[in-house]
Amino acid sequence: MAVAAVRASLKGLADSVSLLEFGLLGDRQAEALARRDRLRRELEGHVARLEHLDAPLLVVVGGVTGGGKSTIVNTLAGAAVAPTGVRRPTTHTPTLLCHPGDVGWFRDGRVLPGLERREQSTKAGKSRRGRRERGGPAATAGAHDGLVLAPVAPVPAGLALLDAPDSDSISADNRALAGALLDAADVWLWVTTQGKYADEDSMALLRRARDRRTAIAVALTHLDAEQLQVVVDDCRGKLAAEGLPDVRLFAVPRCPITDEQLPEHALYDLRAWLWSAAGPASREALRNQTLQGALDRVPDEVAALLAEVDTEQDTYRALTAAARERYAQATAAFADLLEQGQISMREQVLRSWVSFIGTGRFQRFVQSAPDRIRQVGRRLITPLIDKEEQRLGEQLRVEAADAVTARVCQVADLAAGGVADDWVRDPAGRALLDERPGLHRSSPDLAERVAAAVTAWERDLADLVATKGTARKVRAQWASTAINATTASLMVAVFTATGGLTGAEVGIAGAGATLGQLVLEKMLGSQNVRWMIAEAKQGLLDHVGGVLDHERGRFDAAVAARAPDPDHRDAVASAVAAVAASRR
Amino acid sequence: MSGRGGRVGLQERLGALDAALTAAHGRVPTELVAEAQAVRRRADERRARGDQTVVVALCGGTGTGKSSLFNALAGADLTAVDVRRPTTSAATAWSVGEVGETAAVLDWLDVEAARRHHCAPGRGPDGLVLVDLPDIDSVATANRVTADRLIERVDVLVWVVDALKYAQRSLHEGYLSRLREHADVMLVVLNKVDQLDAGARRECQRDLERLVADDGRAPRVLAVSTATGEGVDHLRKLLAGEVRERRAVAERIAADVRSAAGDLLAHLDPPAASATGSTLDPERITGLLAALADVDTFADQAAAAYAAAARRALRTPLLAVMAAAAGLLRAIAGGAGRLRRLVLADRPGHATPAAGPDPGTAGLDVRHALLELVEHARRSLPWFWAERLRDIADLAGAALPTALKAALARVVAAPPRRRWWTAVAAVWWAAELLAAAGVAWLLLARLTASLQMPRLPVPAAGADTTVPGIMIAAGAAVWITAAVARAVSVRAGARRHRRDVDRHARSAVRQAVTDTALEPLHDELGAYQRTRDALARAAA
Numbered sequence A: 001m002a003v004a005a006v007r008a009s010l011k012g013l014a015d016s017v018s019l020l021e022f023g024l025l026g027d028r029q030a031e032a033l034a035r036r037d038r039l040r041r042e043l044e045g046h047v048a049r050l051e052h053l054d055a056p057l058l059v060v061v062g063g064v065t066g067g068g069k070s071t072i073v074n075t076l077a078g079a080a081v082a083p084t085g086v087r088r089p090t091t092h093t094p095t096l097l098c099h100p101g102d103v104g105w106f107r108d109g110r111v112l113p114g115l116e117r118r119e120q121s122t123k124a125g126k127s128r129r130g131r132r133e134r135g136g137p138a139a140t141a142g143a144h145d146g147l148v149l150a151p152v153a154p155v156p157a158g159l160a161l162l163d164a165p166d167s168d169s170i171s172a173d174n175r176a177l178a179g180a181l182l183d184a185a186d187v188w189l190w191v192t193t194q195g196k197y198a199d200e201d202s203m204a205l206l207r208r209a210r211d212r213r214t215a216i217a218v219a220l221t222h223l224d225a226e227q228l229q230v231v232v233d234d235c236r237g238k239l240a241a242e243g244l245p246d247v248r249l250f251a252v253p254r255c256p257i258t259d260e261q262l263p264e265h266a267l268y269d270l271r272a273w274l275w276s277a278a279g280p281a282s283r284e285a286l287r288n289q290t291l292q293g294a295l296d297r298v299p300d301e302v303a304a305l306l307a308e309v310d311t312e313q314d315t316y317r318a319l320t321a322a323a324r325e326r327y328a329q330a331t332a333a334f335a336d337l338l339e340q341g342q343i344s345m346r347e348q349v350l351r352s353w354v355s356f357i358g359t360g361r362f363q364r365f366v367q368s369a370p371d372r373i374r375q376v377g378r379r380l381i382t383p384l385i386d387k388e389e390q391r392l393g394e395q396l397r398v399e400a401a402d403a404v405t406a407r408v409c410q411v412a413d414l415a416a417g418g419v420a421d422d423w424v425r426d427p428a429g430r431a432l433l434d435e436r437p438g439l440h441r442s443s444p445d446l447a448e449r450v451a452a453a454v455t456a457w458e459r460d461l462a463d464l465v466a467t468k469g470t471a472r473k474v475r476a477q478w479a480s481t482a483i484n485a486t487t488a489s490l491m492v493a494v495f496t497a498t499g500g501l502t503g504a505e506v507g508i509a510g511a512g513a514t515l516g517q518l519v520l521e522k523m524l525g526s527q528n529v530r531w532m533i534a535e536a537k538q539g540l541l542d543h544v545g546g547v548l549d550h551e552r553g554r555f556d557a558a559v560a561a562r563a564p565d566p567d568h569r570d571a572v573a574s575a576v577a578a579v580a581a582s583r584r
Numbered sequence B: 001m002s003g004r005g006g007r008v009g010l011q012e013r014l015g016a017l018d019a020a021l022t023a024a025h026g027r028v029p030t031e032l033v034a035e036a037q038a039v040r041r042r043a044d045e046r047r048a049r050g051d052q053t054v055v056v057a058l059c060g061g062t063g064t065g066k067s068s069l070f071n072a073l074a075g076a077d078l079t080a081v082d083v084r085r086p087t088t089s090a091a092t093a094w095s096v097g098e099v100g101e102t103a104a105v106l107d108w109l110d111v112e113a114a115r116r117h118h119c120a121p122g123r124g125p126d127g128l129v130l131v132d133l134p135d136i137d138s139v140a141t142a143n144r145v146t147a148d149r150l151i152e153r154v155d156v157l158v159w160v161v162d163a164l165k166y167a168q169r170s171l172h173e174g175y176l177s178r179l180r181e182h183a184d185v186m187l188v189v190l191n192k193v194d195q196l197d198a199g200a201r202r203e204c205q206r207d208l209e210r211l212v213a214d215d216g217r218a219p220r221v222l223a224v225s226t227a228t229g230e231g232v233d234h235l236r237k238l239l240a241g242e243v244r245e246r247r248a249v250a251e252r253i254a255a256d257v258r259s260a261a262g263d264l265l266a267h268l269d270p271p272a273a274s275a276t277g278s279t280l281d282p283e284r285i286t287g288l289l290a291a292l293a294d295v296d297t298f299a300d301q302a303a304a305a306y307a308a309a310a311r312r313a314l315r316t317p318l319l320a321v322m323a324a325a326a327g328l329l330r331a332i333a334g335g336a337g338r339l340r341r342l343v344l345a346d347r348p349g350h351a352t353p354a355a356g357p358d359p360g361t362a363g364l365d366v367r368h369a370l371l372e373l374v375e376h377a378r379r380s381l382p383w384f385w386a387e388r389l390r391d392i393a394d395l396a397g398a399a400l401p402t403a404l405k406a407a408l409a410r411v412v413a414a415p416p417r418r419r420w421w422t423a424v425a426a427v428w429w430a431a432e433l434l435a436a437a438g439v440a441w442l443l444l445a446r447l448t449a450s451l452q453m454p455r456l457p458v459p460a461a462g463a464d465t466t467v468p469g470i471m472i473a474a475g476a477a478v479w480i481t482a483a484v485a486r487a488v489s490v491r492a493g494a495r496r497h498r499r500d501v502d503r504h505a506r507s508a509v510r511q512a513v514t515d516t517a518l519e520p521l522h523d524e525l526g527a528y529q530r531t532r533d534a535l536a537r538a539a540a
Helices: A003-017 A026-051 A069-077 A100-107 A122-133 A172-184 A200-211 A225-241 A264-277 A280-339 A347-358 A361-367 A370-376 A378-424 A427-435 A446-471 A476-496 A503-524 A526-562 A566-583 B010-024 B030-047 B066-074 B102-109 B141-153 B169-176 B198-215 B232-245 B248-267 B282-292 B295-313 B317-334 B336-346 B359-379 B383-409 B419-450 B467-539
Strands: A057-063 A095-098 A117-119 A147-151 A159-163 A187-193 A215-223 A248-253 B054-060 B092-096 B116-119 B128-132 B156-162 B186-191 B220-223
Touching (some): A003 A026, A003 A280, A003 A566, A026 A172, A026 A427, A057 A172, A100 A159, A159 A264, A187 A264, A200 B169, A215 A264, A248 A264, A280 A427, A280 A526, A280 A566, A347 A378, A347 A476, A378 A427, A378 A526, A378 B383, A446 A526, A476 A526, B010 B030, B010 B467, B054 B066, B054 B141, B054 B232, B066 B232, B092 B102, B102 B128, B128 B232, B156 B169, B186 B198, B186 B232, B220 B232, B282 B359, B282 B383, B282 B467, B359 B383, B359 B467, B419 B467
Parallel strands (some): A117 A147, A187 A215, A215 A248, B156 B186, B186 B220
Antiparallel strands (some): A095 A159, B092 B128
């Protein structure tokens, strides 16, 4: 295994993992993000460790609240460097003890990247604690303030002891920081007490260490001398039951504490073990055990994150499918309305158009040869007909646009409401709806959009008529009027020609249809009319479909903004494969 | 135990919770009401066992000294104390005095018979049942299950906290913060204070008081040491007071109800965006549906029918002849279609309700109108309740077209027969007869004169008028007046009839909308308000 390759692949994994956003997990997003960040931090820690394999062995002193972690650290340092106290939790700021010669390792970000550092003498530590105990910030308040470096001579070169905050703390910041520090540790020194060694919370953390094959030693503190052996045996049994049979267990009896330190003899075994662990061979062995164990877990951790991404993908699919379904229904509903002649124009408008067509003026005009019209005074009649045709055509167009708009708005409103109904059942969908307050309604400019679509459709109709009309060799002199009137006829035919109903049965609309059809047949030839109407209907459906697609697009955009990028998922998957390959 | 607040009676509180649960039934997701229902059930179970026994439970994490404290309070080594953790895995009870329900309560708490200890009154307050619970935080998770079950059921909770691990997350986040309403029936005991010096102890106690206050209404914090016996007497006295007052049973239940009702109420809060106005505006939908049912056409037709009926009733023979002639002329001029229409229009009848939307085709309009109707109200409800509103609107949408049709069918559009028609018609006939008689008289006089028959006398009625002339003039004057009066009054009558029909039709539409849609929707909104009000009362 090439260290550089592993490092590079881990770095790649850390980078790709940080791209995951979990936007569609609803209320579980924060939890997933925390896991992602923890994994990323851990990976970055591994990268740093692989880069500096000769760094001092990092022993993180972790454990339960009130276990005496800081007291142990102080005793090992031979000085009160870490604040102790009766107030729980005491330690907010982790203190790192190392040999003065090793301090360079920790001053920059080579080890434990991402934590601000402060160096301080033993005295400064005391005065800081003093301030805290005199009722400084509340115990649960705020974030930690970085890492305090305490170079002390008694610690041998090659060993660093880190006093972590309590892992079962009421303070969430403490818990998170403790977790991060334990992830970065080469060795855990787990401190628990006679009263707490069977706590579920701390056992859960030890199980995590077990799964990652982290090098662990346990210090059992506050032991009453007379019960010492019973408790130690019981504790060993409990650890064995959890699958940790050969953990090093150090018994620390209850002793009088002076200057925040235990008497020398209480930690004799522990000190001896730690000091020997600092030797190059044992250091490498311990570091390797922890590191390899942690790296072995990486695929599982990543798989867990990717499983969340898959959940998101499912949500994404479900939400977009709901939107697709509802708007497909809307489009179908509009098509049905059109087919049933339910795009209703006002009768009055139709009536005046029908009487215009029905008086026969237009028909005669169309039938008459252009030569004869010229003879009877085309100049007199044509402008009058043109004017009337224009007025009625415009009225008809406005009416058609209004009718289509009203119907499209209805189906679109129902579709938007329906999508919102479907989405609200899903926590992620609910979050999206809350995020975009107007989403459950049609977009405010829908009416204008529909009107524009109808106008575009009319232009298409005019083109259609013009093409077919010229194909019928219509003379240019009257083509413009004829085309307009024919287009209007075609529109009326589209809205009124209902499947199978005759004019008499459907009243004025039917009359319009019949007359329109007559005009159309004259203009375009009867064999073309049916096809033209079908074509025009399809054209309208296409235009309206476009508008409804745009409406659906708002929902799609809302989901897409939070949906996982499949590329990111693939990047993570291939990065984790690369890690596995580089470790082979 | 502080701040006894007995302002709202327990009975009232439970009644409010019942009302809320009834109103919420089937409307709120079951997982949200589960806790309140459990509380309600437990309240009945506990109350059935009387309030003469007061169950005090010692609870807390492993190794905090619950069992030692239990033994100290009981004054005997009743339960095993060990350094191995966790020690206690089943509840042990110590009861004082001969109170009838003690056994029933212990049965309900499911305390094993072998772990029930008893002593005569005098060694403690009569009616006290002290229970030592298993831990809540050890690796033996079965212990937590047992403890949780009892923590839900006992009357007074004494939380035993180790001075060295009082800031443990599982205690605060898992329990104390959930029991924020229970300060009245809770005590926090800071145990093992003998391991701290005086200053540290004070600091510790203050800090713990602050922590428990963060978790909710602060219960009292007591410093105790089982090892030295410090504070144990004080605790004993507090518990004795609690037992003597015999209010703990009710207070515990009240706290549970407050807590469960408060939690449920929080779930029922409207979405933050729109806090106000869960009202329905009936005007818009009524107008829309009236338009959809074509009430205007309906009324127009009724008016036309009225006019036709009135004209038919008010017709003299002359008019009939004139109308027929005019119609015939028009028919000849207008072609066969006109003739047909003329015949059709002359057929007696009244306005047929054009109205009533066709259920098959008006569905979309109706559904859209209902969507608009509930839109505003829905946004001021939590999503699951909004969904109910949607379902009701859907049902109403399916039923409304038929309901509208039925309602409009009941509107009487047939024109009424007015009494004055007869009177006017009689005067008119009389005038026409008078004029006709005058004309006939004159004609007859002229005829007899020309045929040289005996001359019909034409009496003069003045200087240059004759009696028949006066008859003709008077008849014509009355006839014309009657014709004008007919025209005016028929038009006015038709207008009035149109107004009546329109009003009736609209109120029929409104009624149909109200019955089919508004009322069920209002019921639903009312249920929401009732639930919230009842919960607010229960949580007060």
